[in-house]
Structures are given as structure tokens and as C-alpha cells.
Amino acid sequence: MLKTRPPLLYGACVALLALVGATATAPVASAAPDLARAAAVARAANIPTPEQHFGFKMGAEGKLASYPDVLTYMKLIAERSDRVDYKTIGPTTMGNEYGTVIISSPKNLRRLDRLVEINQKLADPRSTSPEEARRLASEGVPFYHLEATIHSSEVGNGQAINDIVHRLATEDSDFTRNILNNSVVVLVPSQNPDGQHLIIDHFNRTAGTDYRRTFPDLYHKYTGHDDNRDWTMFTQVEARYRLELEKKYRPAIVHIMHQKGNSGSRIFVPPYGGITSENVPANMSSSVSAIGQHAARALAAAGKTGVGSLDYHIFWTLEQPVGYFPFTGSGVYLTEIASVTDYAYPQKSADGRPLGPQQARMNLIEPYRSDTWTLADIVDYAKIATYAGMEYTASNGEKLLYDNLYAVPHEYLTKGVPSGTFAFVVDAKQRDPYATFEMLQRLEWTEVEIERATSAFVADGKRYDAGSYVVKMQQPRGNWAHQVLGTDQYPEVRDCGECPVLLPYAEATTSLPLQLGVDVAEIRAPFEAQLERVTTVAPPQVTMPPAPRAKGAYLVRPESYGTIQIVSALQDANIPTFRGAKGFTAKGVDYPAGTYIVPATPQARNTLATASAKVGLQVAAVDQTPKVAGVQLKPKTRVGLLRGVGNMPGGWDMWQFDQYGINYDVVSAQDFQRKSLNELYDTIVVSSGVSRDDIVEGLDPAQYDEAYSWAYGVGEKGWRKLQQFVRNGGTLLAIGDSVQTAQQLLDLPMKPALPTSDDEFVTGGSLLNQEFDSNDPVAWGMPESWPVWLYDTQAWELTGDSGKVVSNYPAEGEVLASGYLRGAEHIRGATNVASFDVGKGQVVTYGSEITFRTLPRSQYNLLYNAIYHGPAAEVDATGVQQLRPQFGPDGAPVKR
Numbered sequence: 001m002l003k004t005r006p007p008l009l010y011g012a013c014v015a016l017l018a019l020v021g022a023t024a025t026a027p028v029a030s031a032a033p034d035l036a037r038a039a040a041v042a043r044a045a046n047i048p049t050p051e052q053h054f055g056f057k058m059g060a061e062g063k064l065a066s067y068p069d070v071l072t073y074m075k076l077i078a079e080r081s082d083r084v085d086y087k088t089i090g091p092t093t094m095g096n097e098y099g100t101v102i103i104s105s106p107k108n109l110r111r112l113d114r115l116v117e118i119n120q121k122l123a124d125p126r127s128t129s130p131e132e133a134r135r136l137a138s139e140g141v142p143f144y145h146l147e148a149t150i151h152s153s154e155v156g157n158g159q160a161i162n163d164i165v166h167r168l169a170t171e172d173s174d175f176t177r178n179i180l181n182n183s184v185v186v187l188v189p190s191q192n193p194d195g196q197h198l199i200i201d202h203f204n205r206t207a208g209t210d211y212r213r214t215f216p217d218l219y220h221k222y223t224g225h226d227d228n229r230d231w232t233m234f235t236q237v238e239a240r241y242r243l244e245l246e247k248k249y250r251p252a253i254v255h256i257m258h259q260k261g262n263s264g265s266r267i268f269v270p271p272y273g274g275i276t277s278e279n280v281p282a283n284m285s286s287s288v289s290a291i292g293q294h295a296a297r298a299l300a301a302a303g304k305t306g307v308g309s310l311d312y313h314i315f316w317t318l319e320q321p322v323g324y325f326p327f328t329g330s331g332v333y334l335t336e337i338a339s340v341t342d343y344a345y346p347q348k349s350a351d352g353r354p355l356g357p358q359q360a361r362m363n364l365i366e367p368y369r370s371d372t373w374t375l376a377d378i379v380d381y382a383k384i385a386t387y388a389g390m391e392y393t394a395s396n397g398e399k400l401l402y403d404n405l406y407a408v409p410h411e412y413l414t415k416g417v418p419s420g421t422f423a424f425v426v427d428a429k430q431r432d433p434y435a436t437f438e439m440l441q442r443l444e445w446t447e448v449e450i451e452r453a454t455s456a457f458v459a460d461g462k463r464y465d466a467g468s469y470v471v472k473m474q475q476p477r478g479n480w481a482h483q484v485l486g487t488d489q490y491p492e493v494r495d496c497g498e499c500p501v502l503l504p505y506a507e508a509t510t511s512l513p514l515q516l517g518v519d520v521a522e523i524r525a526p527f528e529a530q531l532e533r534v535t536t537v538a539p540p541q542v543t544m545p546p547a548p549r550a551k552g553a554y555l556v557r558p559e560s561y562g563t564i565q566i567v568s569a570l571q572d573a574n575i576p577t578f579r580g581a582k583g584f585t586a587k588g589v590d591y592p593a594g595t596y597i598v599p600a601t602p603q604a605r606n607t608l609a610t611a612s613a614k615v616g617l618q619v620a621a622v623d624q625t626p627k628v629a630g631v632q633l634k635p636k637t638r639v640g641l642l643r644g645v646g647n648m649p650g651g652w653d654m655w656q657f658d659q660y661g662i663n664y665d666v667v668s669a670q671d672f673q674r675k676s677l678n679e680l681y682d683t684i685v686v687s688s689g690v691s692r693d694d695i696v697e698g699l700d701p702a703q704y705d706e707a708y709s710w711a712y713g714v715g716e717k718g719w720r721k722l723q724q725f726v727r728n729g730g731t732l733l734a735i736g737d738s739v740q741t742a743q744q745l746l747d748l749p750m751k752p753a754l755p756t757s758d759d760e761f762v763t764g765g766s767l768l769n770q771e772f773d774s775n776d777p778v779a780w781g782m783p784e785s786w787p788v789w790l791y792d793t794q795a796w797e798l799t800g801d802s803g804k805v806v807s808n809y810p811a812e813g814e815v816l817a818s819g820y821l822r823g824a825e826h827i828r829g830a831t832n833v834a835s836f837d838v839g840k841g842q843v844v845t846y847g848s849e850i851t852f853r854t855l856p857r858s859q860y861n862l863l864y865n866a867i868y869h870g871p872a873a874e875v876d877a878t879g880v881q882q883l884r885p886q887f888g889p890d891g892a893p894v895k896r
């Protein structure tokens with residue numbers, strides 16, 4: 001890429017800046033403007049414009065500055081300007097650089113530590129009085145967190161920031177002085193640098209070819225567009241970087257730059273539309289509405305039309321698009337700008353009519369009248385909206401610091417949450433201690449104060465043992481804790497009598513306890529308990545029991561989803577692993593069906609010790625191996641993941657498999673060139689969202705080169721190989737809407753139970769009650785009932801006798817556990833998880849999205865049980881008691 005850089009003028013710049021510094025104390029006022037102008041000229045000469053640096057103007061048709069070049073430019077400006085600093089935060093998922101650019105006046109940058117300290121004190125109402133806060137608010141300046149891109153295909157904003165940083169670094173005007181003196185900008189050039197690489201590298205690589213310019217796969221290794229849906233579990237390293245930045249700098253305003261589809265308004269600015277959660281602070285909402293309308297005015301003044309507002313219904317389940325910020329009092333200012341063709345080429349209307357809605361309304365005062373929209377327009381609109389946001393923030397610093405940063409947590413500390421809830425109590429006795437740990441860890445990350453009972457207590461008539469956890473609502477993060485721990489009743493609201501129900505932008509509920517499988521009680525009435533603050537959250541401490549005698553075995557209970565990590569460690573180390581098919585009693589303890597039974601070898605002991613400590617699950621030892629019929633897992637079970645190109649559920653499934661150490665490969669088109677897929681895989685998992693078309697047609701080789709050949713279509717012949725895989729003895733597991741694909745593949749005796757019309761049935765992403773048959777190997781370790789996650793997919797009715805119902809929605813009683821459900825009668829008694837024997841193989845269908853964004857972890861065992869159970873070998877009771885191997889060292893079944 002062409003780069004022209006002016007010669008380095010560093011020495012000259014320093015000299016002139018020294019002069020400017022001197023004028024600050026000099027009484028000769030009339031000399032100051034000239035010197036300031038001279039300094040500005042020198043600065044401008046020293047710092048190349050984006051055009052000089054990149055070789056083209058930001059927004060030039062068909063031209064995109066790549067992420068590494070943008071970072072180079074930011075670092076160059078930081079080196080040459082005393083208004084700009086660059087900080088590397090750390091490596092991304094794929095090893096790229098995640099960094100921030102800090103912009104303010106030289107004076108503010110010199111006292112940055114003090115400004116950060118002020119923000120920290122404001123954000124801590126426990127140790128800062130309202131009077132002290134007033135004083136701090138006048139001493140400090142607000143921080144403006146500017147996130148240029150999280151969605152990597154929305155490329156225009158990432159170009160605009162080069163102009164923005166250049167202007168702030170070089171211009172001397174009342175406008176820039178106000179921003180620099182009265183705020184600190186913390187710019188994140190990309191919240192997902194990997195995606196910038198993937199998208200722009202593909203775009204540049206395909207220039208001048210007949211290939212499609214748009215990147216076909218996920219623009220983050222695991223999450224793709226869902227990188228903006230990770231704000232309660234914080235699974236990805238980039239999400240945790242953002243959280244750390246947020247906790248470090250305490251921005252008063254967070255500007256999140258996005259692009260949207262290209263048919264509506266040209267830009268969205270707040271106020272937001274729709275209903276809001278009562279957990280969202282009112283101050284936060286109103287300050288953001290004000291900033292949005294300040295931007296609307298600036299856009300109008302610049303002659304920009306098509307400015308829309310009162311949209312984006314994102315303040316119900318905040319976990320998703322906006323995250324933690326609003327709960328801390330940071331105002332979330334979202335801009336969404338219309339996109340163009342292939343990232344960087346003009347969009348022209350097909351019929352010559354102007355683009356976007358043409359009727360002036362209060363939420364779109366002046367329609368956009370042109371039939372063309374370009375990358376340069378995106379860059380222009382982005383800059384104006386950003387400058388307006390910065391100007392508003394700098395001009396209202398004291399109010400934002402006090403009303404948002406201080407008053408919001410202060411209100412929850414002194415008044416509690418609007419619902420009147422006193423506390424949430426996490427019982428010390430839990431089915432899944434690992435789930436409890438994972439939930440508490442998220443609370444700890446988000447600064448929720450957790451307390452632990454030092455003696456037993458009674459709350460709401462129930463006795464809780466010492467060791468139970470208490471999260472009180474009267475604390476600075478009360479509203480956030482309420483949001484993630486509580487259950488939701490999403491209200492049925494319509495804009496008109498005939499209008500559809502107003503569904504939230506993302507999901508209708510958050511509820512970490514229900515997703516993870518933790519028993520948590522919401523307690524309204526105050527209660528007394530002896531409590532101590534929890535300072536660190538860690539998995540429960542476990543110790544290995546004394547080694548059993550030679551005829552004995554180690555036992556691992558099956559209830560926790562943490563056991564998956566123990567099982568994959570056993571698989572990895574090639575340690576024989578058995579499971580009892582029925583419950584049994586050993587040493588006076590009852591063990592449920594599915595309990596893992598492992599030989600008492602030193603190698604097994606080592607593996608179990610390491611793996612169980614990691615997840616905090618206690619291993620037991622018995623001197624007499626139980627006499628119970630069961631199975632032996634196939635050593636090194638080979639898992640294939642049919643994930644679908646660009647399919648987010650498939651990305652999440654990869655992440656989960658990588659985390660848990662599953663022995664898997666992504667199924668590729670090349671695999672289908674084998675005689676049989678059974679040569680490669682024992683179990684194939686079909687991620688939600690993979691259709692017959694995705695498999696048979698796949699990506700078109702004429703549009704995407706060899707780099708994506710794994711995702712080419714496999715044709716009818718490949719489709720038949722997949723059928724054959726199951727009939728030959730393979731295990732096929734289909735999740736969510738891929739159940740339909742499996743049904744088509746093998747003509748499974750089942751039909752959809754739910755009506756297609758939203759008027760009759762809709763959940764909008766909710767948790768629905770479920771009954772499990774825990775005697776079925778697929779549901780071993782599951783409780784009798786617990787909610788599952790259902791979004792837009794299907795419930796089923798079995799039509800023949802060959803399928804077995806593993807779990808179903810309750811026929812009677814409440815179906816909705818949290819969120820929203822319209823048309824409960826349609827889903828009552830319907831099948832969710834079912835298993836089928838097909839030829840020598842097995843199919844399990846999961847109608848609900850049991851791996852959705854890795855949130856419903858309470859349901860993970862349904863998947864992992866099946867992954868290993870299909871390829872496992874049955875063993876009679878004597879065989880289990882003798883731990884008789886069913887597989888040879890090569891993994892082939894032992895012939896007897």
C-alpha cells in the first residue's frame with residue numbers, strides 16, 4: 001500500500017511547544033494567538049494527514065485502511081504529538097494487537113493518573129460523600145470512551161477515526177481546545193482487531209479478481225457478530241479487555257460506533273426506542289438522549305439529512321448489545337450509520353428514487369433526498385456525530401461526572417433497587433458447585449459485592465447453611481446484580497392494537513442462575529445473618545481421597561457440567577472410563593445413573609487430581625467397584641463439528657470445545673472425499689443454523705477461493721455419505737434449527753409442534769421449564785426439571801415409535817421460567833430432546849439451543865453425554881465391576 005510520509009520535524013516541534021508553554025505565564029497576551037498558530041502549523045507539518053499516510057482520503061471509493069496501518073498511524077501520532085498517547089492492552093484471540101489511543105490536552109495527559117483517581121473516587125460512593133463528589137466533579141474531566149468498531153464488516157467508522165485523531169492532534173481552535181482541555185478521549189480503534197484483519201485483508205486480497213469482496217466466515221474466530229453479545233459471561237478476551245478499560249477509566253460517556261443495513265435512515269442517534277428495564281438508571285438514559293439530539297443538531301447544521309432516532313430497543317436485556325456500562329452510570333451513546341455496497345462502494349437505489357424513508361416525521365425530521373450513499377458519506381456522518389458527542393461531553397463535564405458516575409451507584413447504595421428486592425441468596429448446597437463458581441466469578445468481575453454467611457440463617461422462611469452467599473441489592477452495583485440474577489417477566493407492549501408485540505432487540509431475559517443451573521432465591525423481606533465479604537472467588541477446594549484398593553475405583557458424579565472437563569482429561573490421557581447406567585449406593589452414598597467409574601491406577605489418580613481441582617468437583621474412591629451395568633466410553637472419541645461457514649452458533653460451539661479440551665475437528669468438504677465419514681469421526685455435532693443447503697450447496701468456488709474450500713458444497717453424494725455415516729454406526733447430534741436438517745437427512749419420525757405465526761407463538765429468547773428423563777443416557781445427571789433456552793427454533797412431536805423422548809416441556813403448570821412466552825398452549829407437552837436409533841447409529845435432536853452463546857450451561861451435559869455415549873460400548877454389571885476393557889489400544893472394540 002502506498003505511503004507518503006513527510007520528513008520528521010521532531011526537533012522543531014519541541015522548540016515551538018516550549019515557546020507556547022512559556023506564553024501561558026507571560027503577560028503579553030497579544031503574542032499568544034500568533035504563537036499558537038505557529039505551533040499548530042508546526043504540528044500539522046509534523047503529523048501527516050491520513051491522506052499523506054495511507055495514500056488516499058478516508059472514505060475514498062474502494063479504499064480501506066487496514067488495521068495494522070491504522071495502528072501504525074495512531075502510534076506515529078502518539079510519538080509526535082503531546083496530545084496523544086498510545087497504549088497496548090494485550091493480544092487478541094488470534095494474537096493481534098488490541099490497543100487504545102488516549103487523547104487530551106498535554107496538561108491533562110500529565111495529570112492523567114489524578115484524573116483517573118478522581119473517576120475512581122466518584123465511582124465509589126461507599127468512600128466518597130456527596131460533598132466530596134461535588135468537589136471532585138469540578139476538579140475532574142469526563143472520559144469519552146470511543147469504540148470505533150466491534151462489528152468488523154462495519155468498516156466506515158474505523159476509517160473516520162483517522163481523521164478524528166488527526167484533527168484533535170493538530171488543530172488549534174476553540175472547538176478542539178474545549179475537547180482537549182475538558183475531557184479525555186479513550187479511543188479503541190477496534191474492539192475486534194481480528195475481524196479488521198479478516199475483513200479488510202480479504203477485501204484487499206480480492207481486489208481485481210472475480211471473487212466476492214465480502215468475507216464469508218465469522219469475523220472473529222469464535223463469535224463473529226456475537227462479539228457484541230458477550231456482556232454477561234465475558235467469554236472472549238476482547239470482552240474482558242473492554243471490561244477492564246471500563247473499570248480503569250470510568251468513562252462518563254461511551255460512544256459505540258456501528259453501521260446498520262442500508263434501507264432506513266442514514267444515521268441513528270438516541271433517544272432509543274422501545275421499553276426499558278427498570279434496572280437502567282434514569283440519569284444514564286436522559287443524558288444519552290441529550291447527547292443524541294446534540295448530534296442531530298450538529299448533523300442538521302452541516303446539511304446532513306436522514307437523521308433518525310427513537311429506535312433500537314436495546315434497554316431491556318442490557319447484557320447483550322450495550323453491556324455493563326449503563327449500570328455503572330456510563331451513558332451509552334450508540335450511532336448506527338447506513339452501510340454501502342461491498343464495504344466501500346456506493347449504494348445506489350435500484351429504482352432511482354431517494355434512499356431511505358421519505359416522509360418527514362418526528363423521528364426523522366429531514367429525509368435523505370439522494371439516490372446514492374457512499375463510504376465518504378459514512379465517514380462524514382461518523383465524524384460529525386463523534387465531534388458532537390465529544391463537544392457535549394466536554395461542555396457538560398461536571399454534570400456528567402456527578403449525575404452519572406457518582407449519583408447512579410450512590411442511588412443504588414442508599415436506596416436499593418426499584419423492585420424492592422432485599423437480596424439474592426445462593427444456597428451453600430448446590431447440585432453444581434462449578435456452576436456456582438462460574439456465576440459468582442461473573443459477579444466478581446463486574447464489581448458486585450458478595451457476602452458469605454459464617455453461620456446458618458433464615459431468609460423468607462427457609463434455613464440456609466453457613467457458606468451460603470448473599471448478594472444485597474443496597475450496593476453500588478445493585479441494579480446490575482438484579483439484572484443478571486433475577487428472573488424477567490417481559491411485558492406485552494404493542495405500538496398499536498394491530499401491531500406485533502414489541503420484542504427486545506436481543507433477548508427477553510438474562511438470568512445467569514437459570515442459564516448456569518444455580519439455585520438462587522430472590523428475597524424481598526430484610527433478614528439478619530452473620531456475613532463476611534468475599535474477597536476472591538475460586539472453585540471449591542477439593543482433595544483427592546486416599547487411593548482405593550486394587551479392586552476399587554474412583555467415582556465422579558455426573559451432575560455438574562464441570563465434569564465435561566474431567567472427562568476430556570481422561571480421554572486425553574487415554575484412561576478407561578466407565579459409566580453406570582443405573583443409580584447405585586457406595587459407602588452409604590447414593591450415586592445417580594451416569595456416574596463415572598475410573599480404575600484406581602496412579603495415572604488415573606493424577607489426571608483426576610488435576611482436572612477435578614480445576615473445576616472444584618470432589619472425586620470419591622471406593623474399595624469395591626460397584627456392580628452395575630453400564631458403558632465404557634470409547635478412548636479418544638473423535639468428534640466432528642459441522643459448523644457452517646459464517647454461522648455464529650458453530651463458532652460458539654468451537655469455542656466451547658476448545659475450552660473443554662474436546663478432541664474435535666471442523667468437518668470440511670474434503671472429509672467427504674473419503675470413502676466413509678466413519679473413517680474420521682465417531683460423533684458429528686451439527687451446530688444450530690446449518691441447513692441442508694449449507695451442506696449440499698455450500699460456498700460457491702466461483703465466488704470464494706481455496707482458502708474457503710472447507711466450506712464448499714458436498715453435493716447430493718456428500719449428503720448421502722452423511723446418511724451413511726449414521727447408518728454405519730456414527731452418532732449425529734443436531735442442535736436448534738439443525739434438527740430440521742437431521743430430520744430431512746434421515747427422515748426422522750417427528751414433526752414441528754409450534755405454529756409459524758408470531759401472533760400465535762413467540763418467545764423472543766426466553767427460558768422455559770423442562771422435564772428430563774435422567775434415566776436416559778442423554779440426560780444422565782440432569783435434574784428432574786430445569787429451564788431450557790428457547791429462541792426462534794422449534795419444539796417437536798414424535799410421530800412413530802422409534803424415537804425416545806429425553807426431555808419435554810411440561811404438560812401442566814407454568815411453562816415460562818423467565819422472559820416472554822406467547823402461546824404457551826402450543827408448546828405444552830411438546831418434545832424438546834429426542835433420541836433415535838438409525839441403522840447401527842444414533843441421532844439425538846435438541847430442539848432448543850442448548851449451546852446458545854455458551855450461556856445455557858446447565859444443559860451442556862445433554863450434549864456431552866451424547867457425544868460420548870453413542871460410540872461407547874455396553875458393559876454388563878460384572879464387566880463394570882471388573883472394569884473389563886472393551887476397547888483395544890487402537891480404539892477398536894475388543895472381540896470376545
Ligand SMILES: [Zn+2]
Nearest residue numbers: 151154258259
Ligand atoms: Zn454493528
